[in-house]
Amino acid sequence: MQKLRSLVGLSIIFVFMFSLVACNSSKSSSSASKPSKTEADGASTVNIGYSGPLSGPAAFYGKRTLNGTEMAAEEINKAGGFEVNGKKYKLNVVALDDKYLPNETGANAKRLLQENKTPIIFTPHSGGVAALQVFNQTENKFIIGAYTSEPKITENGNKLTVRIPPRYDGYIEPFTKYEMDHFGKKIAFLPTSSQYGKDWSEKLQPYWEKQGGKVVYNSSIDFAKDTDFFTIVTNALKKKPDVLFIGGASEPTAKVAKQARELGFKGGFIVMDQAKLDEMKKVTGSYDVLNGAIGVMPLVHSESPGIPEFIKNYKAKYNEDPGSEAGLNYIATYVFVEAMKAAGSVDDPEKIRAHMQDGLDKLPEDKKVYVIPKIDDHGGFEGELIIAAVEDGKIVPIKVK
Amino acid sequence: MEIFVQQMFNGLTIGSVYALVALGLTLVYGILHIPNFAHGALYMMGGYITLTMMTNFGLHYWLAILVSILAVGLIGVLMERLVFHPLRHAPPIHDKIAAIGILLFLEAFAQYVWGADYQTMPSPYDQVVHLFGLTFTMQRLLIIVFAIAVMILLYVFLKKTFIGATIIAMSQDREGANLVGINTNRTAMLTFLISGGLASIACSLAAPINLVFPGMGQLVILKAFVIIILGGMGSIPGAILGGYILGFSESLGATYISNDYKDIIAFVLLVIILSVKPTGLFAKGGH
Numbered sequence: 001m002q003k004l005r006s007l008v009g010l011s012i013i014f015v016f017m018f019s020l021v022a023c024n025s026s027k028s029s030s031s032a033s034k035p036s037k038t039e040a041d042g043a044s045t046v047n048i049g050y051s052g053p054l055s056g057p058a059a060f061y062g063k064r065t066l067n068g069t070e071m072a073a074e075e076i077n078k079a080g081g082f083e084v085n086g087k088k089y090k091l092n093v094v095a096l097d098d099k100y101l102p103n104e105t106g107a108n109a110k111r112l113l114q115e116n117k118t119p120i121i122f123t124p125h126s127g128g129v130a131a132l133q134v135f136n137q138t139e140n141k142f143i144i145g146a147y148t149s150e151p152k153i154t155e156n157g158n159k160l161t162v163r164i165p166p167r168y169d170g171y172i173e174p175f176t177k178y179e180m181d182h183f184g185k186k187i188a189f190l191p192t193s194s195q196y197g198k199d200w201s202e203k204l205q206p207y208w209e210k211q212g213g214k215v216v217y218n219s220s221i222d223f224a225k226d227t228d229f230f231t232i233v234t235n236a237l238k239k240k241p242d243v244l245f246i247g248g249a250s251e252p253t254a255k256v257a258k259q260a261r262e263l264g265f266k267g268g269f270i271v272m273d274q275a276k277l278d279e280m281k282k283v284t285g286s287y288d289v290l291n292g293a294i295g296v297m298p299l300v301h302s303e304s305p306g307i308p309e310f311i312k313n314y315k316a317k318y319n320e321d322p323g324s325e326a327g328l329n330y331i332a333t334y335v336f337v338e339a340m341k342a343a344g345s346v347d348d349p350e351k352i353r354a355h356m357q358d359g360l361d362k363l364p365e366d367k368k369v370y371v372i373p374k375i376d377d378h379g380g381f382e383g384e385l386i387i388a389a390v391e392d393g394k395i396v397p398i399k400v401k
Numbered sequence: 402m403e404i405f406v407q408q409m410f411n412g413l414t415i416g417s418v419y420a421l422v423a424l425g426l427t428l429v430y431g432i433l434h435i436p437n438f439a440h441g442a443l444y445m446m447g448g449y450i451t452l453t454m455m456t457n458f459g460l461h462y463w464l465a466i467l468v469s470i471l472a473v474g475l476i477g478v479l480m481e482r483l484v485f486h487p488l489r490h491a492p493p494i495h496d497k498i499a500a501i502g503i504l505l506f507l508e509a510f511a512q513y514v515w516g517a518d519y520q521t522m523p524s525p526y527d528q529v530v531h532l533f534g535l536t537f538t539m540q541r542l543l544i545i546v547f548a549i550a551v552m553i554l555l556y557v558f559l560k561k562t563f564i565g566a567t568i569i570a571m572s573q574d575r576e577g578a579n580l581v582g583i584n585t586n587r588t589a590m591l592t593f594l595i596s597g598g599l600a601s602i603a604c605s606l607a608a609p610i611n612l613v614f615p616g617m618g619q620l621v622i623l624k625a626f627v628i629i630i631l632g633g634m635g636s637i638p639g640a641i642l643g644g645y646i647l648g649f650s651e652s653l654g655a656t657y658i659s660n661d662y663k664d665i666i667a668f669v670l671l672v673i674i675l676s677v678k679p680t681g682l683f684a685k686g687g688h
Contacts, residue, residue: 056616059517059615060516060517060518060519063517219660224616224620225620225664226620227415227611227620227621228411228414228610228611230411230414230541231408231411231415231652234411234656235404235656235660250519251518251612252519252612255610255611262536263536264531283521283612
């Protein structure tokens with residue numbers, strides 16, 4: 001009897017689960033299959049490693065960065081792979097979850113090196129990059145595909161790190177100028193309380209003050225702990241700022257902006273590069289709420305040559321608009337492949353790193369989701385900064401001098 | 402002065418949400434002496450089910466909440482039947498481990514079904530009301546009014562109805578309740594049903610002012626535990642009062658002391674209250 005009852009209970013829970021799964025419109029992607037070393041058509045496999053947050057609160061971010069790399073790998077394989085020294089290769093992306101924890105990134109990388117012999121490991125957070133830099137130049141060498149705009153990671157002299165996005169401190173000057181010209185000199189700081197948010201604040205504050213501005217409120221919001229932002233936004237607005245500095249993941253950042261408007265704020269926003277204006281719009285409903293905001297140009301509004309094709313393919317595959325996380329990792333994967341071709345090696349990280357500039361030069365025009373002409377001596381991609389402001393409910397590109 | 406009133410209002414809003422979550426937690430604790438760590442996951446499920454009902458089935462906000470209350474209540478009942486009931490003779494540590502297991506399961510389940518992204522719950526009450534230099538939004542007023550209404554209803558139910566009285570009786574003495582003919586199994590299921598329903602109401606009300614995502618339960622569950630310890634484990638007035646104490650200490654503390662230390666303020670309060678009354682504000686004897 002007892003058994004029967006628990007059986008009935010179990011079946012109910014399963015029915016319930018499957019009905020919920022059926023409700024769900026978005027499809028989760030299937031995990032990458034593991035091909036054998038040599039496939040039927042004679043192509044060998046190059047494993048590309050990835051370690052990023054695939055579960056927990058930052059999982060959506062990790063997934064988007066991974067999507068870019070996986071999409072590029074898939075396209076390359078569909079086109080028949082690539083040739084290095086007369087030998088055909090295909091890409092296989094091996095993704096591991098590090099839950100956003102640097103120590104897990106380190107452990108994952110060791111595993112990737114031992115099991116998959118990955119010459120390149122992508123990781124989308126500065127803490128993870130720092131953990132990998134401890135041992136990426138020792139016996140088992142590998143290149144870090146670092147998706148972080150933190151300048152420190154390339155300036156510390158690590159020779160096998162490639163920083164994919166533009167460094168964030170380039171944004172500070174144009175952002176400050178735009179907001180000071182349009183709104184005024186009083187600013188309140190309300191970024192995310194992550195290390196990255198603090199680094200941004202520390203760079204922005206001296207520059208803002210040097211330009212004759214004043215920081216009237218300086219705090220941060222912990223998006224992982226605060227249920228409601230009304231309290232802190234009320235306190236910030238009490239000081240009558242002309243501009244708010246906000247940032248973090250796009251969606252909660254958008255909530256902060258929206259609540260500031262609800263509380264009667266009429267000024268502008270400096271939006272940290274982690275948040276994307278188009279993703280914020282999904283939360284606020286329209287760009288009107290974000291009038292006067294300046295931030296990174298959303299990929300979907302960008303005019304680089306590779307954009308239309310990329311957006312179409314990405315939407316078909318993942319059923320959402322791509323952001324720069326996907327776009328930059330996509331382009332980086334292509335550049336690494338071109339660099340392997342130029343280097344004539346798929347497993348010597350130093351050779352590949354040495355030919356990164358060739359990789360950038362040889363990147364096909366139609367893959368240029370971003371225009372990146374150069375890699376600097378420290379391993380940072382020097383792309384042009386493309387920034388945008390919201391004016392009268394529309395995205396307006398802003399020229400950086 | 403305006404700031405003070407505005408922050409009182411903000412504290413009242415968030416305190417109402419805390420109190421609702423803590424109520425569900427304290428009810429279960431009072432009856433089964435299980436610290437239900439999975440309660441935060443029930444909260445999260447409530448948000449997702451309301452959202453799914455609204456976006457995929459086009460139900461009105463209130464109807465969606467109703468469906469969500471029933472669905473989450475049912476998950477609560479299933480939890481009791483499939484996990485806690487079979488463990489009733491096991492050492493207490495097993496309940497706790499099981500609760501954490503359910504928490505992890507439900508979070509992973511939500512991420513699998515709905516994805517890891519932040520989602521926005523649209524609310525039909527998005528209007529902003531400015532009054533005497535203060536800012537209210539309809540949704541926030543709604544949270545306060547609805548939460549208080551639910552608390553009053555719950556109180557009347559427990560004090561004035563026969564079924565409610567069985568819950569109280571069981572929380573006072575399980576064996577005694579059994580001896581006078583109360584079906585303890587049914588009462589336990591009922592308690593989980595109410596607890597899940599409360600979590601679902603709290604989340605459905607609070608979600609439009611924040612976002613819906615798999616980890617959202619963690620925002621409130623730790624605070625809910627602070628609240629029920631502060632109010633006395635298993636005490637209903639304790640959970641309500643504790644919820645508002647925490648809400649006010651956060652909003653006023655952030656304003657007049659320091660935003661960076663507002664969480665510390667709540668915990669300092671906890672330390673002070675526990676030093677004076679080690680069993681919490683409204684302790685019940687025994688356990």
